[in-house]
Amino acid sequence: MIAVDWGTSSFRAFRLDAAGGVLDRTSSALGILHVPHGDFAAVLRNQVGGWLAAGESEILLCGMVGSRQGWVEAPYLPCPAGPSEIVAALVTVPFENARVRLVPGLSDADESGVPEVMRGEETQLLGVMETDGLACLPGSHSKWAKIEGGRIVSFRTYLSGEAFSALRAGTILGRMMIDAPSDHGAFAEGVARSGASGHVLHHLFGVRTRGLFGTLADTASASYLSGLLIGHEIRAALPAGGRVCLIGAASLTALYATAISACGGTAEIMDEDAAARGLARIAGVG
Amino acid sequence: MIAVDWGTSSFRAFRLDAAGGVLDRTSSALGILHVPHGDFAAVLRNQVGGWLAAGESEILLCGMVGSRQGWVEAPYLPCPAGPSEIVAALVTVPFENARVRLVPGLSDADESGVPEVMRGEETQLLGVMETDGLACLPGSHSKWAKIEGGRIVSFRTYLSGEAFSALRAGTILGRMMIDAPSDHGAFAEGVARSGASGHVLHHLFGVRTRGLFGTLADTASASYLSGLLIGHEIRAALPAGGRVCLIGAASLTALYATAISACGGTAEIMDEDAAARGLARIAGVG
Numbered sequence: 338m339i340a341v342d343w344g345t346s347s348f349r350a351f352r353l354d355a356a357g358g359v360l361d362r363t364s365s366a367l368g369i370l371h372v373p374h375g376d377f378a379a380v381l382r383n384q385v386g387g388w389l390a391a392g393e394s395e396i397l398l399c400g401m402v403g404s405r406q407g408w409v410e411a412p413y414l415p416c417p418a419g420p421s422e423i424v425a426a427l428v429t430v431p432f433e434n435a436r437v438r439l440v441p442g443l444s445d446a447d448e449s450g451v452p453e454v455m456r457g458e459e460t461q462l463l464g465v466m467e468t469d470g471l472a473c474l475p476g477s478h479s480k481w482a483k484i485e486g487g488r489i490v491s492f493r494t495y496l497s498g499e500a501f502s503a504l505r506a507g508t509i510l511g512r513m514m515i516d517a518p519s520d521h522g523a524f525a526e527g528v529a530r531s532g533a534s535g536h537v538l539h540h541l542f543g544v545r546t547r548g549l550f551g552t553l554a555d556t557a558s559a560s561y562l563s564g565l566l567i568g569h570e571i572r573a574a575l576p577a578g579g580r581v582c583l584i585g586a587a588s589l590t591a592l593y594a595t596a597i598s599a600c601g602g603t604a605e606i607m608d609e610d611a612a613a614r615g616l617a618r619i620a621g622v623g
Numbered sequence: 624m625i626a627v628d629w630g631t632s633s634f635r636a637f638r639l640d641a642a643g644g645v646l647d648r649t650s651s652a653l654g655i656l657h658v659p660h661g662d663f664a665a666v667l668r669n670q671v672g673g674w675l676a677a678g679e680s681e682i683l684l685c686g687m688v689g690s691r692q693g694w695v696e697a698p699y700l701p702c703p704a705g706p707s708e709i710v711a712a713l714v715t716v717p718f719e720n721a722r723v724r725l726v727p728g729l730s731d732a733d734e735s736g737v738p739e740v741m742r743g744e745e746t747q748l749l750g751v752m753e754t755d756g757l758a759c760l761p762g763s764h765s766k767w768a769k770i771e772g773g774r775i776v777s778f779r780t781y782l783s784g785e786a787f788s789a790l791r792a793g794t795i796l797g798r799m800m801i802d803a804p805s806d807h808g809a810f811a812e813g814v815a816r817s818g819a820s821g822h823v824l825h826h827l828f829g830v831r832t833r834g835l836f837g838t839l840a841d842t843a844s845a846s847y848l849s850g851l852l853i854g855h856e857i858r859a860a861l862p863a864g865g866r867v868c869l870i871g872a873a874s875l876t877a878l879y880a881t882a883i884s885a886c887g888g889t890a891e892i893m894d895e896d897a898a899a900r901g902l903a904r905i906a907g908v909g
Contacts, residue, residue, distance in 0.1 A: 447820075447825070448819070448820050496794070496796075500786075500794070502793060503790050506792075534734050534735070535735075536860075538786060538855060539779055539782075542739075542780040543737040546740055549738070549740065
């Protein structure tokens with residue numbers, strides 16, 4: 338089968354064997370926002386045509402390709418949800434010479450009844466979470482999900498990644514930052530600061546004043562801001578001394594693992610091919 | 624005397640009588656970032672030349688004009704500070720036919736030793752705070768200051784205003800917002816949401832999902848986001864049931880007064896000419 342993780346800014350496809358092992362892989366920057374003329378079928382055929390010619394006829398897609406801005410909208414499935422609920426809610430898309438199906442995203446509601454959504458992360462979660470526990474998928478919109486009995490029972494989103502980018506691009510904090518390699522010491526100072534008294538809106542101003550008073554270098558302040566926001570997210574999402582599985586790109590999960598440890602928690606970094614494994618599991622392969 | 628509040632984006636000047644009353648006023652958009660060729664003396668002479676010709680010879684300036692990006696840097700004075708400490712730290716600037724002096728900004732340190740700064744707000748505070756208490760000056764960098772015995776004893780800054788602008792300009796939250804008049808109901812919902820469980824980084828994502836699920840109109844989401852951030856600031860800065868004096872532009876102080884009341888506090892909106900009165904007090908006039 339062919340497993341595809343098709344997000345906003347990237348396209349990643351895997352050819353899987355009958356045991357769910359990765360035989361081959363391909364990727365491109367043709368995320369759903371960059372599909373020429375909205376012709377998703379043409380992009381898909383172009384990307385995986387060789388595997389179709391070699392006999393594959395089953396394609397399972399996850400990610401924002403199933404959103405309103407994607408190919409066909411696959412309505413959100415409410416939590417708790419596991420593989421059986423997701424299989425029952427797959428959306429079939431017309432495509433010649435292969436069966437193409439979309440994995441739906443999941444929805445939840447927080448303690449105040451405010452909606453939660455994910456699209457793509459549910460598949461990664463099912464790919465790696467074989468035991469009960471807490472998982473974090475860091476990113477622009479970081480997700481923290483609870484897994485019980487192989488099902489995703491609830492999740493919460495934190496806007497940390499996108500807030501970092503916006504604060505850097507649009508405030509006085511960013512105007513004094515100088516691009517430089519990540520500064521691990523400054524990142525750790527930011528994580529520590531997130532545990533101090535005072536609200537994050539106050540802590541943010543300290544990025545400015547520490548620069549002004551010369552105790553934070555302009556080349557280090559982006560790392561400090563990153564640590565500050567990630568630290569706030571972790572302290573809010575992770576119970577004291579808790580354990581969490583990290584799923585995502587290696588650079589980001591390594592950063593989160595450091596911060597989680599500094600906040601008194603324990604992190605385990607999972608396989609980067611979580612989406613392929615999740616799609617295999619949903620397809621009943623392997 | 625002539626009192627001038629010269630900030631980053633605006634210039635406001637007042638001609639005061641011997642009792643500190645406002646005889647005349649003028650303003651322009653020639654904030655310190657818009658002074659042609661950095662010629663502060665020329666702008667000042669151009670703006671208040673008529674009053675100098677009429678016999679004024681004493682000019683007192685406050686605001687960012689005393690910063691590193693301004694005319695001459697007036698070093699920060701540490702808290703606690705009142706009129707006598709500020710008078711002793713005035714910085715004289717060369718100027719023909721008049722004595723021109725700059726009010727220094729103030730510095731403080733929070734519970735963790737991270738520096739705090741203000742420049743201009745100290746003068747507004749001294750203009751209106753005749754009794755002990757808590758004052759808030761809302762804005763891009765909102766200031767909350769404690770006044771005791773006529774002196775500013777400590778203060779804290781919240782980046783709420785600038786965070787609002789950056790999140791609106793640089794995140795998915797802003798991409799779905801449609802410009803519209805302020806929506807008082809949505810603002811109140813945002814303030815209420817700030818009191819719910821969960822971190823502000825989580826609450827921010829709810830602005831997106833409520834829009835997605837149709838429970839928050841695209842024309843109302845900017846007001847909701849504003850209420851959410853201002854609510855977080857107030858709940859962090861104002862003790863339960865506390866009382867605060869609001870100093871600043873009428874549109875902003877009215878918004879804060881509504882939010883403070885919704886958070887269980889009491890607000891009193893002060894005179895908009897606080898800077899002129901503070902400069903008169905520092906000059907010993909009136």
